[in-house]
Amino acid sequence: MSNSIRAAMAPMGPLYVRLTSFVRGDAKGPGIGIMNAPTAAEATAELHRVARVAGADKVVSVAADYRRAALAGGTTSTQWRIDVQAWGTAMAPVKVEPSEQPEEQRTQDADKAKDQAKDQDAAKKAQEVRADAQESADQARSRDVASEQADAPRVEAAPQPVAPAASAEIATTSEYTPAPSAPPVAQR
DSSP states (O other): OOOOSSOOEEEEEEEEEEEEEEEEEETTEEEETGGGSOOHHHHHHHHHHHHHHHTOSEEEEEEEEEEEEEEEEOSSOEEEEEEEEEEEEEEEEOOOOOSSOOHHHHHHHHHHHHHHHHHHHHHHHHHHHHHHHHHHHHHHHHHHHHHHHHHSOOOOOOOOOOOOOSOHHHHHHTOOOOOTTSOOGGGO
């Protein structure tokens, strides 16, 4: 069992690199321009570079294939195509996202929630007590005002004297005398 500082690795996906070159040679094989022909080592180095660019830390299951084929032959020279392929699986560190919190964290969160609920209940009760105190103070004030009004001496309005009639003539002239053709007053 090894103790590793690195986190577990997860596969990112497959990688593939292909390097191609053309060289001239004779019947024995490529000769001229062989210094420019790719090798399996170059292909695997390119594979690792591509993995780093993609965000991987390393490449596992690396393999390479070297192929050469004659394309055209003449009397004195032949053109050769060289293909080098490399492939592997890119690996990156696993990003740990806690799906569940540790037990201690859950109990602390539960305690915080309980404390918040208690604080909310205490605040609600204090607000209700304040409202009850305000209501009882308002009722006491209204009783005091009512008792002060009851204790205060009542001043009754003096009856107003009736204005005397302006003159007796007006009273006599206001009598109604019906016309002879009109029906009597009682029938109207």
